[in-house]
Ligand SMILES: [Ca+2]
């Protein structure tokens with residue numbers, strides 16, 4: 001009976017823990033962000049971002065209001081402040097975005113790899129330059145993309161916790177931006193801003209207050225802790 005209960009407890013804890021969800025206003029893009037037919041760029045309109053982690057990776061799902069395969073030129077950026085103090089406000093791609101008080105890690109990702117796919121770079125600021133830690137095209141296993149929910153408007157990144165310098169219990173600040181393919185493009189939508197991030201393609205965007213996430217113990221490590229407790233309890237009898 002005890003073994004059965006233990007197995008059930010472990011089964012219920014298996015898999016990735018439920019995600020933290022950060023909501024953004026739908027329709028908070030300036031009216032100038034439309035295609036030639038006047039249709040809003042829904043694939044750049046962030047609706048929510050979900051983050052969770054397991055023992056090795058951080059999972060970031062960026063949801064937008066449009067089909068990412070139908071309009072696949074969007075770029076999806078994440079700026080992190082890990083608290084290193086060695087930060088830059090410019091971001092790893094030098095887009096026309098001021099990342100608040102500064103970031104030290106950066107994901108620059110795109111949805112147009114091969115026409116339908118996802119690609120991304122992980123970069124780290126060393127005080128002088130934004131160096132590429134890994135990228136999907138390098139295949140080092142430190143950053144991966146998932147386009148399986150593109151039709152539903154979800155761009156997903158899977159990033160190594162170790163590559164971000166993160167351990168269980170660490171809290172970091174972050175912001176998410178959508179942008180275009182031009183080097184001087186602004187953050188068309190920013191997760192940190194409930195209102196318009198910029199009035200047009202030619203005007204820069206500035207982050208609002210960063211969101212925060214705390215790396216959680218994984219379900220498997222919780223299950224092990226529980227098992228340890230059960231074993232310890234049994235020994236005491
Ligand atoms: Ca939005």
Ligand SMILES: [Ca+2]
Nearest residue numbers: 024190191193
């Ligand atoms: Ca927003």
